[in-house]
Amino acid sequence: MTALSGASASRQDESNQQESEDRYRMLSENAEGAVMLVSAEGQLTWVSPSIERLLGYHADEALALRGGDLVHPDDIAEAQSALRLAGDRPVSLRLRFRHRDWGYLWMAATSRWLMDAEGHRTGRIDSLRDIDAEVRAQLLLAEQSQRLMLVLAASRLGMWDWNLVTGETAFDERWAEIAGYRLDELEPTSIDTWQRLAHPGDLAASEAMIAEHLAGRAPFYDLELRVRHREGHWVWVHDRGQVVERSPDGRPTRMMGTHEDISARVTAVETLNANRYDLEQAQRIAHVGSWRLDIATDHVTWTDELFLMLGLDPAEAPPDYPEHQGLFTDDSWTRLSAALARTRATGQPYDLELEFARLPDQQAWMHARGEAVRDAAGDIVALRGVAMDITQRKRDRDALTALATHDQLTGLVNRAALLEEIARALSAGRRAGRETAVLMLDLDRFKDVNDSLGHRGGDDLLVEAAGRIRAAIRAEDVAARPGGDEFVIVMRDLTETAEARHVAERLIEAFRAPFVVGGVAVSATASIGIAFATSSSTADSIVREADGAMYEAKEGGRDRLSLFCQSEPSRARRG
Secondary structure, three states: OOHHHHHHHHHHHHHHHHHHHHHHHHHOOOOOOEEEEEOOOOOEEHHHHOOHHHHHOOOOHHHOOOHHHHHHHHHHHHHHHHEEEEEEEOOOEEEEEEEEOOOOEEEEEEEEEEEEOOOOHHHHEEEEOOOHHHHHHHHHHHHHHHHHHHHHHHHOEEEEEEEEOOEEHHHHHHHHHHHOOOOOHHHHOOOHHHHEEEEEEEEEHHHHHHHHOOOOOOEEEEEEEEEEEEOOOEEEEEEEEEEEEEOOOEEEEEEEEEEEEHHHHHHHHHHHHOOOOHHHHHHHOOOEEEEEOOOOEEEEEHHHHHHHHHHOOOOOOOHHHHHHHEOOHHHHHHHHHHHHHOOOOOOOOOEEEEEEEEEOOOEEEEEEEEEEEEEEOOOEEEEEEEEOOOHHHHHHHHHHHHHHHHHOOOOOEEEHHHHHHHHHHHHHHHHOOOEEEEEEEEOOOOOHHHHHHHHHHHHHHHHHHHHHHHHHHOOEEOOOOOOOOOEEEEEEOOOOHHHHHHHHHHHHHHHHHHEEEEEEEEEOOEEEEEEEEEOOOOOHHHHHHHHHHHHHHHHHHOOOEEEOOOOOOOEEEOO
């Protein structure tokens, strides 16, 4: 009876395990990633069909492998250690898996041991999900952050990083130094650290400006305020920041910014009120000029620094008001003249950033503020204002923006900014009733170039490829490099879909010419997939469609284009 019971239990164990495996097989048919069954000895016994899409292996190819054959050699030890300690709990790891055709990809791997009734391991179930783009984006961000640190160190700016969800806030050593502290003396840090050091009289203005930026009504957070120094006095800082991360639904989740110690400049400006000479010297140091306009006579007076800022001779009389138009770009003059008219009529002050021409071929920027002057009766009798040369500041700000939105190797739009560009193109296309297209371009056999000429040669090829793309596309198109040897072109405001095909054909022809890399001629043709927007398209969905069409082009023999077919979403039309 015992033997029969044991045999029955064994058969039940086998039945339960088979049922479990069948269930995983059934579930894996429609899974996003791939599922593998692995024996206790490490041999693959079954793989889901999606393994080919994920890693490029046919099922029969994969079954000839052991599980460890697919994992990057540097990641095997970590995986083995986690599996040994797993017990009956699932194990989740980030590992690199070998693709059949092109290197290693980052995967989210979850493994769970299968047990018999006596607790012996009979095999395991592994599930894989592609997170390669996410991980590589994180690595790129880390690299960009390091470069940003170097820029900040050179500019003597303090940096802050605020998690808007948790309130956690990180500061760097320079930020603490401005307030007279070592960073370790302020830790642990949070948003409370900032609120504790900020002048109580400035907090309301800071919170109001942050709210304006978070609500999308201001492109930046930008404010001058006071911070209590460790020794008790107040330090003036220029506090600037911007949202750098959002949740999937668009809510701001992370904000980064800088502190610049501007105490010297503020002190100088305050001293100006007592002495004209001090005023002129301080304006010279701070690149601030002032002016006054008498309304009755239209007579204008300028300080010397304003002359110098605009590239004019202080020995000459300032130009009459109508002649000011020639000093600014058309857009800046339109805004300035409207602001002056409003201040003149209502007394409302203005605060503008204006572009002007210091020389005929040299554009510059100023921060201009103006207000009305009233007599004893309350009538407006004059206008006065100040202008600060912010050319370098604007260049620094633009450089930081470019660092966050552009690929550092090719200068094309990066992955983070690409999705925003596509979203804007889709929205504009729907409003205007025009077509929008996304082209996914992948270099054929790029790995061969890397293998033969090294990563430096590969980088040189990518730079040259970016140049050919710029030359082939329309002026209004946006080219991006989301990563690796993939490029994306966003085409908006199309009057007909054939325009996208014409551009793709020009690109294919352009890439047929050999590339010269390190004095060596190499071939790197292009495979292109094209997807057109529909009423339900999102940035993510149209990129996926273009990517699918591109792979169809590759499967069709490379060096060709393929159109994504909406009526057959799993297939594309080859060009």
